[in-house]
Amino acid sequence: MKERLRVAVVGAGKWARAAHLPAFHRSPLAQLTVICDLKEDLARERAAEFGVPEITTDVESVLRRDDIDVVDICTRGDHQDLVFATLEAGKHCLVEKPVASHYRDVWRAHEMAESRGLKTKVGLTFRHAPAMRYMLHLVREGFVGQPYIFNGFEQNSQWLDPDVPMDKRDLEQRPEGERKIGADPRPEAIEVSSLEGYGAPIIDISLCAVGDELREVVGTMKNFVPYRRRTNLDTARERINIDDASMYLGTYTNGALCSIQTSYVTVGNYPGVEARIYGSEGALICRLVEEDGNCQTLHAAKPDSVEFQPLEVPREFFPPGYTPGEGWASMFYANLVHDFMEEIVSGEAGNRGDFADSARVQEIINAVERSFRERGWVQLPLEPRSTG
Ligand SMILES: NC(=O)c1ccc[n+]([C@@H]2O[C@H](COP(=O)([O-])OP(=O)(O)OC[C@H]3O[C@@H](n4cnc5c(N)ncnc54)[C@H](O)[C@@H]3O)[C@@H](O)[C@H]2O)c1
Numbered sequence: 483m484k485e486r487l488r489v490a491v492v493g494a495g496k497w498a499r500a501a502h503l504p505a506f507h508r509s510p511l512a513q514l515t516v517i518c519d520l521k522e523d524l525a526r527e528r529a530a531e532f533g534v535p536e537i538t539t540d541v542e543s544v545l546r547r548d549d550i551d552v553v554d555i556c557t558r559g560d561h562q563d564l565v566f567a568t569l570e571a572g573k574h575c576l577v578e579k580p581v582a583s584h585y586r587d588v589w590r591a592h593e594m595a596e597s598r599g600l601k602t603k604v605g606l607t608f609r610h611a612p613a614m615r616y617m618l619h620l621v622r623e624g625f626v627g628q629p630y631i632f633n634g635f636e637q638n639s640q641w642l643d644p645d646v647p648m649d650k651r652d653l654e655q656r657p658e659g660e661r662k663i664g665a666d667p668r669p670e671a672i673e674v675s676s677l678e679g680y681g682a683p684i685i686d687i688s689l690c691a692v693g694d695e696l697r698e699v700v701g702t703m704k705n706f707v708p709y710r711r712r713t714n715l716d717t718a719r720e721r722i723n724i725d726d727a728s729m730y731l732g733t734y735t736n737g738a739l740c741s742i743q744t745s746y747v748t749v750g751n752y753p754g755v756e757a758r759i760y761g762s763e764g765a766l767i768c769r770l771v772e773e774d775g776n777c778q779t780l781h782a783a784k785p786d787s788v789e790f791q792p793l794e795v796p797r798e799f800f801p802p803g804y805t806p807g808e809g810w811a812s813m814f815y816a817n818l819v820h821d822f823m824e825e826i827v828s829g830e831a832g833n834r835g836d837f838a839d840s841a842r843v844q845e846i847i848n849a850v851e852r853s854f855r856e857r858g859w860v861q862l863p864l865e866p867r868s869t870g
Pocket of ligand 1: 492493494495496497498518519520521524539541556557558559578579580605606607650651652
């Protein structure tokens with residue numbers, strides 16, 4: 483095995499700068515080799531910032547190269563075509579969520595990666611936060627005993643202001659031929675937004691914490707801020723019917739219960755994740771919210787000591803190069819990326835937070851949407867699985 487895996491990053495925007503590029507830059511197992519962005523100037527700027535030797539605007543040229551081991555897809559919008567092209571080219575693949583909007587396509591991508599011996603990873607960022615990693619470790623060690631109830635929140639006030647454009651891309655001209663999301667104003671036509679964008683990481687954590695599959699869900703979606711700017715090019719607000727808040731209840735095969743709440747019009751700071759697990763022998767609450775200069779806390783209680791007390795997160799749960807006071811985006815993502823590099827280099831079977839995990843999450847998102855449309859409980863899985 484080579485000393486370092488050679489990495490191509492596709493998409494050099496805001497999140498690549500805040501999370502992906504710093505994470506690859508500091509992983510001792512990765513070598514940033516090329517940055518690809520449709521905007522050449524941006525690719526050049528990022529390459530200079532992170533000491534990356536090459537840039538391109540042509541993703542096809544990246545995929546044709548024999549000397550690239552890992553392709554990281556950090557574009558905004560539909561990732562599905564780039565994911566399949568990356569796997570087709572025989573590269574290990576990290577991609578931002580969602581891999582695809584329909585769970586069947588995510589399973590298909592997982593099966594393709596498996597059949598080619600490729601590792602996959604999805605930007606399910608928050609399971610990789612040091613405090614969350616430690617919480618999930620404690621749960622696996624039996625700290626809470628049999629899990630009874632999981633409560634999950636992923637929420638902040640990112641879109642509370644209607645003048646914050648729905649589309650986060652920095653557009654220079656209006657995209658042609660794109661479908662107008664949320665154009666149908668009827669309440670029953672509301673489109674999935676926060677449930678997918680914010681729901682995926684906390685749904686992922688809920689499955690890890692309970693350690694089982696969901697058996698059934700019932701949920702609802704709501705549009706609280708009906709009029710907002712569509713893009714950075716629009717000055718007027720228009721009716722956009724998307725879920726800016728959602729909630730669901732679920733029961734797991736092992737009998738545990740969960741409630742999940744997602745929203746980006748709820749007052750509070752980033753990233754706005756909270757996971758609570760209550761079991762027969764204890765309870766843990768992990769909070770990933772920037773408050774008082776701290777972006778993560780973990781508290782624990784036991785039946786004979788019911789006041790929640792803070793736990794210190796051991797050093798081994800932090801990423802390489804961690805310095806106290808580091809911001810959440812680079813700290814959490816450095817764990818994600820280094821974990822992925824280790825999985826590839828070690829060649830161990832399976833991996834954490836891969837396309838299979840993402841497919842399970844996407845299936846739940848699709849089931850909650852169906853539950854809302856049919857106004858009732860929906861059973862999972864939505865259809866028998868061929869893998870997973
Ligand atoms: N996991 C998380 O916590 C988290 C947080 C923030 C953003 N994200 C996700 O990260 C992704 C990127 O977000 P962003 O804010 O950086 O977006 P952005 O718009 O700032 O950047 C995306 C970049 O991708 C480039 N691009 C698009 N298509 C391309 C292609 N085919 N080839 C090459 N370059 C291409 C664009 O030119 C743009 O510069 C999104 O999917 C977003 O949802 C995830």
